[in-house]
Amino acid sequence: MKRVIATLSAAALLVAGCGGSSTGGAMENAAARKVTGQVVVFAAASLKESFTRIGTEFEAAHPGTTVTFNFGASSTLARNITQGAPADVFAAASPATMKTVTSAGEADGEPAVFVRNQLQIVVPRGNPAKVTGLADFARADLKIALCAKQVPCGAAAERAFAAAGVVPKPDTFEQDVKATLTKVVLGEVDAALVYRTDVRAAGDKVIGVDFPEAAKAINDYPIVALKSAPNAAAAGAFVAFVQSAKGQATLAKAGFAAP
Amino acid sequence: MKLDAHLVVRRERFTLDAELTVGAGEVVALLGPNGAGKTTALRAAAGLTRLDAGEVRLGGELLDGPGTWTPPERRPVGVVFQDYLLFPHLSALENVAFGLRCGGASRAEARRAASALLRRIGVGELADVKPRRLSGGQAQRVALARALAVDPRLLLLDEPLSALDAQTRPTVRSELRRHLAEFAGCALLVSHDPLDAMVLADRLVVIEDGTVVQSGTPAEVARRPRTPYVARLVGLNLLRGIADGHQVAVGHGTVVAAEPASGDVFVAFRPAAVAVYRGRPDGSPRNVWPGAVTGIEPYGDAYRVQVSGAVPVTADVSAAAVAELGLAGGQPVWVAVKAAEVEVYPA
Amino acid sequence: MSRHRSGAPAALLVPALIGLAFLVLPLLGLVIRAPWSRLGALLADPGVLTALRLSLITATVATALCVLFGVPLAWLLAQPGLPGRSLLRALVTVPLVLPPVVGGVALLLVLGRRGLLGGWLDRAFGVTLPFTPAAVVLAEAFVALPFLVLSVEGALRAADRRYEEAAATLGAGRWTVFRRVTLPLVAPGVLAGAVLAWARALGEFGATITFAGSFPGRTQTMPIAVYLALETNPEAAVALSLVLLAVSVVTLACLRDRWVTRV
Numbered sequence: 108m109k110r111v112i113a114t115l116s117a118a119a120l121l122v123a124g125c126g127g128s129s130t131g132g133a134m135e136n137a138a139a140r141k142v143t144g145q146v147v148v149f150a151a152a153s154l155k156e157s158f159t160r161i162g163t164e165f166e167a168a169h170p171g172t173t174v175t176f177n178f179g180a181s182s183t184l185a186r187n188i189t190q191g192a193p194a195d196v197f198a199a200a201s202p203a204t205m206k207t208v209t210s211a212g213e214a215d216g217e218p219a220v221f222v223r224n225q226l227q228i229v230v231p232r233g234n235p236a237k238v239t240g241l242a243d244f245a246r247a248d249l250k251i252a253l254c255a256k257q258v259p260c261g262a263a264a265e266r267a268f269a270a271a272g273v274v275p276k277p278d279t280f281e282q283d284v285k286a287t288l289t290k291v292v293l294g295e296v297d298a299a300l301v302y303r304t305d306v307r308a309a310g311d312k313v314i315g316v317d318f319p320e321a322a323k324a325i326n327d328y329p330i331v332a333l334k335s336a337p338n339a340a341a342a343g344a345f346v347a348f349v350q351s352a353k354g355q356a357t358l359a360k361a362g363f364a365a366p
Numbered sequence: 367m368k369l370d371a372h373l374v375v376r377r378e379r380f381t382l383d384a385e386l387t388v389g390a391g392e393v394v395a396l397l398g399p400n401g402a403g404k405t406t407a408l409r410a411a412a413g414l415t416r417l418d419a420g421e422v423r424l425g426g427e428l429l430d431g432p433g434t435w436t437p438p439e440r441r442p443v444g445v446v447f448q449d450y451l452l453f454p455h456l457s458a459l460e461n462v463a464f465g466l467r468c469g470g471a472s473r474a475e476a477r478r479a480a481s482a483l484l485r486r487i488g489v490g491e492l493a494d495v496k497p498r499r500l501s502g503g504q505a506q507r508v509a510l511a512r513a514l515a516v517d518p519r520l521l522l523l524d525e526p527l528s529a530l531d532a533q534t535r536p537t538v539r540s541e542l543r544r545h546l547a548e549f550a551g552c553a554l555l556v557s558h559d560p561l562d563a564m565v566l567a568d569r570l571v572v573i574e575d576g577t578v579v580q581s582g583t584p585a586e587v588a589r590r591p592r593t594p595y596v597a598r599l600v601g602l603n604l605l606r607g608i609a610d611g612h613q614v615a616v617g618h619g620t621v622v623a624a625e626p627a628s629g630d631v632f633v634a635f636r637p638a639a640v641a642v643y644r645g646r647p648d649g650s651p652r653n654v655w656p657g658a659v660t661g662i663e664p665y666g667d668a669y670r671v672q673v674s675g676a677v678p679v680t681a682d683v684s685a686a687a688v689a690e691l692g693l694a695g696g697q698p699v700w701v702a703v704k705a706a707e708v709e710v711y712p713a
Numbered sequence: 714m715s716r717h718r719s720g721a722p723a724a725l726l727v728p729a730l731i732g733l734a735f736l737v738l739p740l741l742g743l744v745i746r747a748p749w750s751r752l753g754a755l756l757a758d759p760g761v762l763t764a765l766r767l768s769l770i771t772a773t774v775a776t777a778l779c780v781l782f783g784v785p786l787a788w789l790l791a792q793p794g795l796p797g798r799s800l801l802r803a804l805v806t807v808p809l810v811l812p813p814v815v816g817g818v819a820l821l822l823v824l825g826r827r828g829l830l831g832g833w834l835d836r837a838f839g840v841t842l843p844f845t846p847a848a849v850v851l852a853e854a855f856v857a858l859p860f861l862v863l864s865v866e867g868a869l870r871a872a873d874r875r876y877e878e879a880a881a882t883l884g885a886g887r888w889t890v891f892r893r894v895t896l897p898l899v900a901p902g903v904l905a906g907a908v909l910a911w912a913r914a915l916g917e918f919g920a921t922i923t924f925a926g927s928f929p930g931r932t933q934t935m936p937i938a939v940y941l942a943l944e945t946n947p948e949a950a951v952a953l954s955l956v957l958l959a960v961s962v963v964t965l966a967c968l969r970d971r972w973v974t975r976v
Contacts (some may be wrong), residue, residue, distance in 0.1 A: 182944035249824070250844065255927065258946035278844035279926025280933075282941070290926070295843050298793040438881040453899040464893070465883035516883055680835050682742040 119247075130366040142168035143171040143200055147193060147342040149184040149198035150176060151259065151328065152285040153224060153301075156308040158198070162200035164357065165348050169257070172341055179256045180283035188213055188333065195342035196329040198226065200284075201259030205329040215336065219331035221350050222363035224262055227303040227326055230290050236297035240318050241268065243298060250298040252290040255280040260287070264300045281315040288313070302326075304362040327366070367519050370551045372420035373410045376405070380645035382406050382576040388520075388552035392601075395567035396556045398413040399595060404556040408522050410470040411554060411597075412445050413438035424520055439468075444513030448525040450491070450495035450505045458508045459484065465516035469644040480515060487511045487545070502533040510545060512527075523555035527562050539565055547616075560599040572596050590648040590711045591634060603679050605633040606713060614710060619676035619705075620645065622652035624665040637670060639707035640681035644691055655679075660698045662688065669693075673701050716947075740958060746957050748948045755952040763930045764938040765956060771934065775853035778793055779861045779910045784903060785864035788891065802866075809859045814853055817923025824851065833867040848925035849932050853914035861906035869895070869900025909969060912961060933940060 114330065146165075148160050156179045164172035175195070177184065181204035188194055189211040198221070199205040199216075205218050212287050227296065230238050244251055254261035261280065268275055278296065281287040288305045289297045292312050306315035330349055332342035348354050367387040374381070382403035388394045396404040403539050409415040411422055413429065413436060421431035429436045444465075448578055452461050459480050470633040484490045489507045496664060506526065513521060526542060527535055543566050544552035556562045571586070572580040572595070585633060587697035591597040597604030607616030609627040614620065621633050641647070657675025664670075669688050671681045679701055683693070693699070720726075748755065755761075789795065790802055808816055824831040826841045834840045842848045872895065880894045896903075918936040925932040927941070935957045942950040 180944070186943065186947075248842070252926070255941055255944075257941055277928065278931075279928050280941075281927065282922065293825060295819060295821065295825050372798060412882055414882070438878070439884050439886055441882075443882060445879070445882040447875070449875075451873075451875050453876060453879075453894060453897075464880070464885075468884035468886075469878075512883070629766060 142169045142341045142344040144309040144338050144341060145173045145175060146195050146338055146345050147175050148196045148345065149188060149194045150178055150198040151181040151277050152199055152283045153200055153304055157304065157358050160357050161349060161354050162176045164353060169344060172276060179258055182253055182258050192332055193337055195336040195338050196330065196332055196345050198328060201326050201329055202329055203263060205261065213334055215334040216331065218331035219350065220327045220366040221330045222328045222358050223325050223366055224302045224304055224363055225321045226267055226300055227306050227321065228298055228318055229288065229301050229306050229313050230298050230316060231294045232312060232314065238298045241244060241271045241320060245273050247276050249298060250296040251275060251277045251293045252279050252287045252296040254284050254287050255282055255320060258283055260284040260301060263324040263326050267320045270323035271320040277331055305328055352360040367425040367546040367551060367557065370423040371411060373415055375405050375406050375415060376418045384573060384578045386571060390552060390556055391550055392544045393553040393555065393567045394569045395563035395564045396554065396571050396573055398573035399585065400558060401652060402573045404573055405524055408524055408556050408593055412443050412522055412538045413441050423443055434495040434533050442518050443520045443522060444516050444518030446509045446513045446523040446526050448528060450509040452505060452508060454497050457494050457496055461508060462512045462515050465512065469516060483511045483515055499556055502530045503538050506530065506538055521549060521551055521553040526558055528559065529653055589709060592632060602634045602636060607631060607633060609710060615634060615649035616677060621677065621708060622705045623708045624706045625710055627710045631710050632713050634709045634710055635707045637682040637705055640679050641702045642671060642683055642691065643702065644702050647702050652705045653703040654700060656700055659693055659695055659699055662693060673699060717784055743951065743954055743958060747951050752952055755949050756956065759954060760929055764933055764935045766931065768915055768935040771849045771853055772911055775857055775914040776907055776911040778854045779858045780903065780907055783861040784857055784865055785867060790866045791869035805862050806859055808856050813856055813917060813919030814923050815889045817852060817854065817920035820852060820855060820920065820924040833973045843924060844926045844932060849934060850923050852920040852924045853917045856917050856920055857910035857914040860909040864906030864909060865903050867901060868899040868964065872898050915961065
């Protein structure tokens with residue numbers, strides 16, 4: 108019986124979410140009183156800083172809840188979910204990785220795109236190699252890190268290079284965007300391609316360099332509550348919160364673009 | 367090319383303090399009970415154990431002493447170890463050639479010399495055999511060849527025959543005697559078996575608890591032991607007392623000897639010279655004592671009987687006599703020894 | 714088990730069989746669930762052979778390095794009366810208990826482009842280690858060295874020191890004793906240690922990917938290739954795992970028992 112109610116509320120919230128944020132607020136207040144307990148959120152590595160902040164805000168808005176995050180490469184997280192890892196919500200960095208979860212029947216309803224992310228060139232403090240654009244990625248004398256093609260950031264990078272007509276000469280393909288960023292922070296590479304949000308999160312340890320082709324390779328980030336969520340009510344509430352004005356403001360501050 | 371050594375090595379249980387001299391061509395055997403310090407002495411001579419005091423001098427050259435210590439690899443010594451310690455991964459020939467190669471010989475030269483040596487020792491056909499396939503006697507010969515290969519001035523042998531079984535021992539022993547006789551340098555061997563020591567050595571040195579208690583030719587030591595241990599080894603009755611002419615006061619009794627003596631003396635006689643009687647015997651022996659049987663043990667084809675009393679003795683009695691006399695533990699008996707059989711010598 | 718006893722006691726046999734099953738079943742699972750019909754196509758990818766060749770070469774070179782530096786280190790640890798031996802041995806064992814990724818981070822901090830030593834290498838010679846096959850070898854050697862050192866140290870301690878004394882009396886100096894007597898006697902221990910080290914190096918992932926990165930043909934070893942394949946093509950991952958498993962089993966099976974156990 109509990110599951111039926113949970114599913115119905117989740118469905119109602121999703122409908123409200125798809126319809127726009129105006130009606131979401133009223134629904135949210137109604138649900139706020141029933142939401143409690145732990146919420147497990149699997150989210151793409153690039154969402155680390157913004158989602159952590161959202162988690163705190165969610166706990167403040169819904170006293171009695173605890174949000175636990177598992178950040179990692181979207182593809183790895185998707186695989187974990189299909190293999191039965193217990194989670195309430197999944198936020199991926201690309202529709203392709205979300206598809207892994209939906210085609211396995213793990214999603215509770217249709218995923219909603221809640222933000223978009225754009226790539227940005229990142230270089231170590233001081234830009235020692237004087238990198239100005241994507242063309243520099245073809246220089247053999249530079250040490251370059253890219254995300255592996257199998258992860259969303261890597262797929263987006265491929266699209267960007269194709270659009271720019273540049274053949275990059277990377278020295279390493281890292282397994283997720285944070286590992287790629289770390290190589291830049293440590294000064295081990297001269298340039299990498301990561302999301303704007305990662306550059307902003309790294310603060311003054313790195314410098315971001317915009318490039319025009321970024322607009323050609325934008326990643327949509329979908330989010331969905333999971334079918335076998337242990338805390339379905341809270342799952343739906345969280346998804347709604349992310350899409351609410353407050354959640355969107357936090358995401359925008361981190362550098363994400365509106366969906 | 368003499369060995370002159372004063373060996374002082376401090377151990378937990380005792381301190382070895384022994385003076386040894388071995389002349390060129392001489393074979394000296396260190397005899398003593400287990401733990402007496404014989405092996406320690408040998409190791410000190412080899413340089414495997416450092417001296418705490420004293421010195422080791424070979425041919426006048428100081429090998430170990432105050433301010434000097436020559437490591438074993440630079441000493442002109444060869445060692446035959448108790449377990450032979452032939453290198454398991456090398457054949458007999460390679461074992462013997464090892465020392466020659468260390469000395470700078472080429473592979474071919476070393477192998478030639480080693481092969482000749484193995485043949486001289488009598489195990490030439492075993493050249494390519496690995497140590498684990500050698501019998502005890504064969505391994506012993508290879509170990510000897512290996513030690514001799516480096517042309518040592520001092521040959522040290524640690525219980526060279528103790529690992530052999532009773533059948534192979536006599537043959538190997540007489541062969542070893544021959545090789546030692548041919549050896550021109552000093553030879554020092556360690557043994558706990560008196561027979562091995564007496565056959566192989568020109569001189570015996572008996573060590574007990576780290577000190578030399580007796581030294582002399584095998585014949586001397588066999589006839590005139592100076593400690594109960596040595597007496598046991600050579601199979602003699604040994605007593606100690608004060609002599610006054612032909613009488614020697616020992617413990618609670620008196621022993622009459624054929625030769626006169628005076629002062630602190632040892633008294634020795636063979637167990638075979640002791641006769642056992644049920645009652646007090648009447649006859650020529652001057653030495654007649656009462657006692658009681660404390661032990662009977664088989665000894666060869668006779669029996670060794672321990673008798674306690676004013677003068678405790680060990681007697682050799684034939685099986686027939688034991689039966690006839692009905693000897694048993696605790697039985698009171700009389701023992702007699704002819705004065706002519708008693709050896710008296712200064713202590 | 715001899716013919717005279719009635720058989721192994723159940724108290725030993727049962728746990729032994731359970732232990733065996735625990736080890737063998739996952740491997741069997743790999744073999745049974747492998748996409749046999751599509752195996753050819755999956756493995757025809759040139760990337761597979763590249764990753765395999767890189768893995769085999771780096772693991773072997775890493776093992777050679779471990780033997781070259783590990784045997785003397787083991788000899789040092791086995792010396793009687795060595796001051797601070799327990800501390801030294803604990804330090805040698807650290808890579809065993811350290812999570813491999815942490816090892817990779819540590820290597821970066823020392824040998825990375827801005828590392829303690831690596832920075833100097835870059836400034837003085839223009840040499841950087843990360844993202845090169847050399848980095849893979851170093852990462853693998855770092856995690857595999859303890860296996861070799863501990864194995865050889867054990868063999869050295871168990872070896873009979875008296876053979877070394879015998880060699881000394883025959884005129885052999887310390888280096889000659891080590892070369893011609895000690896080393897041959899512990900050769901089985903060295904080989905066993907080298908096999909362990911090779912196997913560990915072959916399977917290394919965390920330290921390699923952190924320190925050397927991942928680039929096909931240069932630094933993407935088999936384990937990394939398997940991990941990446943798992944993201945998008947689990948079947949390919951299983952196929953690659955099967956190859957790694959087969960190579961390992963064949964190599965280990967070829968080592969004859971008597972080479973690895975004591976003489």
